[in-house]
Amino acid sequence: MPKYRFEDIAFNITQKRKPTSDDMKTYIGLEHLDSGSLSVTRWGSNVPIKGDKLLMQKGDVLFGKRNAYLRRAAIAPHDGLFSAHGMILRPNEKVISRKLFPFFICSDYFFDAAIRISVGSLSPTINWSALKELEFKLPDINEQEKLAELLWAANNTKEAYKKLLYLTDELVKSQFIEMFKNGNYPTVRASEVCNFITKGTTPPTNEIKTRPEQDSIPYLKVYNLSFDGRLLFHEEPQYISRQIHEGKLARSIVYPNDVLMNIVGPPLGKFALVEDEYPEWNINQAIAIFRAKEQVLPKFLLQALMQPDVLQPFLEKAVGIRQLNLSLEQCRDLEFPLPPLEHQQRFVEFAQQTDKSKFELKQNIDNLETTIKALMVENFG
Structure with a gap:
């Protein structure tokens, strides 16, 4: 497989602007990125946003360059502003498939190399000047497209399981409200x-x-x-x-x-x-x-x-x-x-029953994550 410098694989989008009050609802900070997940499920700020922020477009890959060991990268769900402690990356589609690009950025293959060049002890940060020089092997575009299809199928199934896990947690919260909200305790x-x-x-x-x-x-x-x-x-x-x-x-x-x-x-x-x-x-x-x-x-x-x-x-x-x-x-x-202990116990027993379902869902999610990693290792090393 041919090698490419990272600056030939991805464009670093550095356009910034000052936030307005309207941006508070859609702003995405590093705290909104979850390790190991391509999806951003929450956003917004309850306090005024200070300083210039990066201008993102829906579909961009948001990369947490600060504290990179947390391995945070996700797909922007909408246009708006992103933390200046991150990078906004877009694929060079002459070199890498747009569909594959987010998985490449989230892969251990990429993150292991990026983390090695991070600098600073308290909040290790990756600088573009060093990142752009890194070299990575890539299969040809046709192979990339085939790989992307497999990865997205696995990822979509994983996200469906994660949604079920979320709904199970919401069920527990609903049960808590139903049992205790109007109990005059x-x-x-x-x-x-x-x-x-x-x-x-x-x-x-x-x-x-x-x-x-x-x-x-x-x-x-x-x-x-x-x-x-x-x-x-x-x-x-x-x-x-x-x-x-x-x-x-x-x-x-x-x-x-x-x-x-x-x-x-x-x-x-x-x-x-x-x-x-x-x-x-x-x-x-x-x-x-x-x-x-x-x-x-x-x-x-x-x-x-x-x-x-x-x-x-x-x-x-x-x-x-x-x-x-x-x-x-x-x-x-x-x-x-x-409430009295016996009322609390009834709730705990209900929660423990749902824990069994959550355990199976987590196992399925873990298995799919293992599959995704294995596919990346097989194709990138």
């Missing part, structure tokens, strides 16, 4: 039903490892949390040593049944419930831990905190311009209705 503050509400401590950069070493502990960050309360692992987590985990980062240890919520963003309002299969983790200072007392079940607590009428007034208290922050005091003051 007493309102409690989070601090009254949690033994422990604190936030993590970010370890020094030189203590964070990208691969497990002897006696190391996984280290969770905001991108491992989600808007539906699941822990996400699109890639291997980072790690810290057990010594630092049990020493100066002891308050950052999370345990099964802890509810996690990010308090630094954007975005804000991401959650996770730590399940039994994750016995030891550590978190950074962008995440708060809620550890439930006996009168509240963790799965109930998770859903209670995620309810829009509980969460939205809380998020509106965030302060900051480029970075939004919520305090632990604000976390402790979160209020929600608390």
Whole structure:
């Protein structure tokens, strides 16, 4: 297969303009891109957008050049503005198929090479001056078109499963509302039903490892949390040593049944419930831990905190311009209705039944992602 410099494969679109108030509804930031997904499913900003932003067109590939290890790239769903911490890429159709181009950008083949040239320690960033010099092998256009057909078939099926997964989560939320919205239950503050509400401590950069070493502990960050309360692992987590985990980062240890919520963003309002299969983790200072007392079940607590009428007034208290922050005091003051334990248990049993369906859906999604990666490896190496 012939080799091409990346500047011959893709055009880097650098046109910018200042945002207006109308752009707030359609703006896409890096926080709207999900690792491993070509689809953008949310957009918009609740705070004024500052500084010049990139001008995107529907169908462009949006590439997260900042913190590139998160492997964020997706297809623009509409015209509008995109974060200046990203790149807007368009294919040179003389060299690469338009249909194949998004998969190429999302592939390990491309990202592995791009990540190697990222610069900076706190927020590693990829510069176009270095990226354009990278060389990649490509099959001929006819082979690319055939490959793109297979990849889109697999991707569309994967997206259908993801939609079912989303609808299953929505069913759980609907059941929660139906059971508890109009129950006239007493309102409690989070601090009254949690033994422990604190936030993590970010370890020094030189203590964070990208691969497990002897006696190391996984280290969770905001991108491992989600808007539906699941822990996400699109890639291997980072790690810290057990010594630092049990020493100066002891308050950052999370345990099964802890509810996690990010308090630094954007975005804000991401959650996770730590399940039994994750016995030891550590978190950074962008995440708060809620550890439930006996009168509240963790799965109930998770859903209670995620309810829009509980969460939205809380998020509106965030302060900051480029970075939004919520305090632990604000976390402790979160209020929600608390039904008796037997009522909570009925909801938890319902949620556990749906978990079985979600597990099968996730397996199907994982299998399709494996198929997509295998096709890319077979054709690109």
